[in-house]
Amino acid sequence: MLHVNSRLAPETVVPIGWIAVGDPARLFSPDRHEELWEVQRDLDFPGTVYGVPRTSSMREIMARQVEFYGAHLGDRLLDAPADSEV
Numbered sequence: 408m409l410h411v412n413s414r415l416a417p418e419t420v421v422p423i424g425w426i427a428v429g430d431p432a433r434l435f436s437p438d439r440h441e442e443l444w445e446v447q448r449d450l451d452f453p454g455t456v457y458g459v460p461r462t463s464s465m466r467e468i469m470a471r472q473v474e475f476y477g478a479h480l481g482d483r484l485l486d487a488p489a490d491s492e493v
Contacts (some may be wrong), residue, residue: 412450
């Protein structure tokens, strides 16, 4: 997985279950949480993905998600052209 606000060098392979984080990205195995957090903390995942400060509660973050998905409640699936890949 490549974390938000991170840049992976061309040709880099991220093993399954590992996390690439930073700019340039460093690879972390799943058991290196503390080291990962040192790099990841300043990349502002909540601000980038949800548009909220890091100090926001999960209640506030999830309310934004509900609002986002709720806005698409009336969406309908369009037929894809016969020659397209879906």
